[in-house]
Amino acid sequence: MLFERIAIVDENFDYQEDMYVGISGNLITYISKEAPSDALREHYYQTYDGKGKVLMPGFVNAHGHSPMSLMRGYGENLPLQRWLNELVFPFEDQLDGEAVYNGTLLSMAESIRYGITSTSDMYFWVDDMVRAITTSGAKANIARAVTHFGGDVYQLPSFIEQRDSILMYHGFDEGRILIDASVHAEYTNSDESVKAVVEQCRDHDLIMHIHLSETENEVNECIERRGGKTPVEYFDSLGLFDGPVLAAHSVWLTDNDYQILKSKNVTVASNPISNLKLVSGICDVKKLMDNGIRVAIGTDSSTSNNSLDFFEEIKTFALLAKLKSGDPAFMTPKQALYAATRAGALAQGRKTSGLIKEGYRADLIVVDTDVPNMQPSHNMLNNLVYSACGKDVCLTMVDGRVLYQDGEYKTIDIEKVMYDTNAAKDRILAKL
Ligand SMILES: [Zn+2]
The missing domain is CATH 2.30.40.10 (Urease, subunit C, domain 1)
Incomplete structure (x- = not known):
């Protein structure tokens, strides 16, 4: 063309x-x-x-949970823990492969409509996510996040699915699908599981995608649980930042945390609308950028956003960065557009994407x-x-x-996807 x-x-x-x-x-x-x-x-x-x-x-959505479009608008205006425990987790317990396929494909349709060409996606039922994303023709780095609350790490379904997804899908669909390693978060893991995932990440030369310091509560509890260490310090002590890392949120950081993220070349995926909606706090993008830390932009899920309109996300990102810094001259439109495109592509390890450049x-x-x-x-x-x-x-x-x-x-039967996603939603709700 x-x-x-x-x-x-x-x-x-x-x-x-x-x-x-x-x-x-x-x-x-x-x-x-x-x-x-x-x-x-x-x-x-x-x-x-x-x-x-x-x-x-094209935009790179640096942090999403595509199948969660199934829960768009489900249970609004509840405190985070009640919303998760009473609505989201019971709904997720009833998911099946078809529901995940349709929810992911709906998110891909919305993403493509709004100019997102690649997503760093974190969820489960990876086979069905891959099936949906390859159908759409979009790109994605998919992470099957590991959580560990006891038992043998190597027997965990999440660990096994992560390992299998790496072996089956890293580089799939002519490289449009990449697999990232993932520790879900500090508060959902143990020393053993973090070490095991870090090892798996290094063995396969992957990017690590994590949730990091999203809420003040998470940081305070971590300091208590991990002998005075913040989530950043805790992960650093286990070598997690010794390879490329994409860290979602990074809202609550100490000065030492900024130094660690900077020295380890971590990319932060800021999710401004989700952080607002869940009242998590405001990421200090100016401080990150002043420290030379790469910042990309994510939507988080359609359950906590509730849209994948990336122009909304970019505008909110720039406005909150101004508010947080107290400086209306920050940031330039170039910085915002770079964060929305090239920064995300680099964070995904897609070095020759995210720029209009020959080759x-x-x-x-x-x-x-x-x-x-x-x-x-x-x-x-x-x-x-x-x-x-x-x-x-x-x-x-x-x-x-x-x-x-x-x-x-050109690739998606949009009427069918919308119908099938609604049918999946109704099927799940009927079981609750
Ligand atoms: Zn998330």
């Missing part, structure tokens, strides 16, 4: 108008102000009129700017961060393949 006379967010996150961008196979192969030669144009065989559109890297993967979206909420434009990057909404996305491409365009899904 050849995008003609289209505005782009370039590899430096500068805005450029009237560009030509060519896609061959799964790669970006041409970027220029000049139109390609006639011979080359023929090679691209299909053209896209870029008038009134912006081409930008990089064609994981791209087109945003319609010929709509009232995007006009006029003094600075289109500002409009992308603060004025755009998910429904302005008019094309989503992953590895050069168009998955969504102008209201039409």
Whole structure:
């Protein structure tokens, strides 16, 4: 495909108008102000009129739980522990593979609609998640999180499923599916399980995806339980940060925690809307960035968000960063868009994704700017961060393949997915 006379967010996150961008196979192969030669144009065989559109890297949702779309809007306005114990956990006990498949596929449909091309996903029933994500054509790093409350770690269903998922699916679907290792959180694990997962992570050269210091309570209880150590210090003492780590939340950090995250090159996945909804607190993104810590953006689940509209997430991320820092000049739109795209791709170990650059993967979206909420434009990057909404996305491409365009899904039977997901929800509720 050849995008003609289209505005782009370039590899430096500068805005450029009237560009030509060519896609061959799964790669970006041409970027220029000049139109390609006639011979080359023929090679691209299909053209896209870029008038009134912006081409930008696809969003990377750096922390999600896709099957939880089944519980969207289920049990609102309850304190966290009551919501989990009385509603979420009993519902999850009744899940089956079909429900997980449909919930994941619904989340993929919503993600693709809103410009998310890859997700760092943490849940269980990995076979069914993989089946749904490969059907959609999107990318995902999937983590089967381990929890341990007693017994032999190596016999835990969560540990066994994590090991099997690594062996079966790491690099699956031409690399679109990657498997991450995962310790669910400090409060759901023991020294033995953390050590076992760290070992498994190193053996297979994987990324570690964890929940970290999400609530004040979690940190205080950890300090009591782990001999005065914060969750960051505790994980550090067990070597968890000695390889690449994606740490969701990281809201409640001490000065020493920041130093550890910085020295170990940890990426933080900030989940601003989920943190607001669950009243977890506000991540200090400025302090993270001032310390040189990479920050990506996640939605968390549709149960605690309740949307995968990534433009909502970016705007909330930037607004909360301003509020927390007390500095309205922080952050630039470039920083916000980088966090939404390239930072997430790097956190997933997808080094040649997340930028519009020749030789990089064609994981791209087109945003319609010929709509009232995007006009006029003094600075289109500002409009992308603060004025755009998910429904302005008019094309989503992953590895050069168009998955969504102008209201039409190319890989997903959307009516069937919505019907089947509702049927799964009703089937589960009937058992409760
Ligand atoms: Zn989470």
